[in-house]
Amino acid sequence: MTRWIIMLAATLGLMACEAPTNNGENSADIITIYGAIATVDRGPMDPQTEPLFNTFGIEFDAACVINTAALLTLEQHTIRADFPAGASVRNFSGPLLRDVMAIAVPTGQTLVVTSVDGYQREIDLQRIYDHDVILAVRMDGDPLPMGGFGPAMLVWPRRTDPALTGMSDDDWSWGVIAIEVREA
Numbered sequence: 001m002t003r004w005i006i007m008l009a010a011t012l013g014l015m016a017c018e019a020p021t022n023n024g025e026n027s028a029d030i031i032t033i034y035g036a037i038a039t040v041d042r043g044p045m046d047p048q049t050e051p052l053f054n055t056f057g058i059e060f061d062a063a064c065v066i067n068t069a070a071l072l073t074l075e076q077h078t079i080r081a082d083f084p085a086g087a088s089v090r091n092f093s094g095p096l097l098r099d100v101m102a103i104a105v106p107t108g109q110t111l112v113v114t115s116v117d118g119y120q121r122e123i124d125l126q127r128i129y130d131h132d133v134i135l136a137v138r139m140d141g142d143p144l145p146m147g148g149f150g151p152a153m154l155v156w157p158r159r160t161d162p163a164l165t166g167m168s169d170d171d172w173s174w175g176v177i178a179i180e181v182r183e184a
């Protein structure tokens with residue numbers, strides 16, 4: 001059955017949907033961290049080639065960019081959670097948000113998380129140390145797709161961390177693409 005599907009896909013030319021390799025060089029940058037950070041690896045936002053950043057008013061002279069391959073090299077954590085609240089429980093996995101932020105070395109106190117639909121949430125940096133929130137890149141083992149919760153999503157351990165019991169979905173940003181660190 002599986003072989004039949006692969007043969008059919010090859011016949012229809014669908015195999016082009018598979019990435020030719022799975023190494024970091026062919027993995028698009030999905031998370032841009034900017035603002036009050038000590039480590040950067042790219043230059044200024046370019047409004048001509050970065051229309052979504054431009055639309056959302058995301059501006060920077062330098063930033064730290066992270067691709068999926070890099071996120072997967074960090075220690076992966078799994079959180080069993082219902083999202084949206086009350087839906088069935090699923091396994092979300094990815095690195096701890098604090099491990100991701102450590103790459104950029106934050107020098108401020110507040111995070112502003114922007115998603116692909118323009119949704120923005122302000123999150124005190126301290127909260128990512130107090131709680132094991134992850135930047136999920138998989139749900140039930142599958143990479144989070146664009147159009148769904150991808151490319152990455154904030155998932156909080158609200159079923160296991162007593163301080164998070166009953167928390168709302170407001171800080172469960174899906175489609176995360178950028179994280180600004182602000183001074184306060």
Ligand SMILES: Nc1nc2c(c(=O)[nH]1)N[C@H]1C(S)=C(S)[C@@H](COP(=O)(O)O)O[C@H]1N2
Nearest residue numbers: 084115116117119169170171172173174175
């Ligand atoms: N990117 C993004 N994430 C989001 C939201 C959103 O609008 N955009 N809404 C939040 C809120 S308030 C809720 S209740 C849940 C479900 O919102 P949705 O039905 O708009 O997806 O997602 C949360 N995460």
Ligand SMILES: [Mo]
Nearest residue numbers: 168169170171
């Ligand atoms: Mo909500």
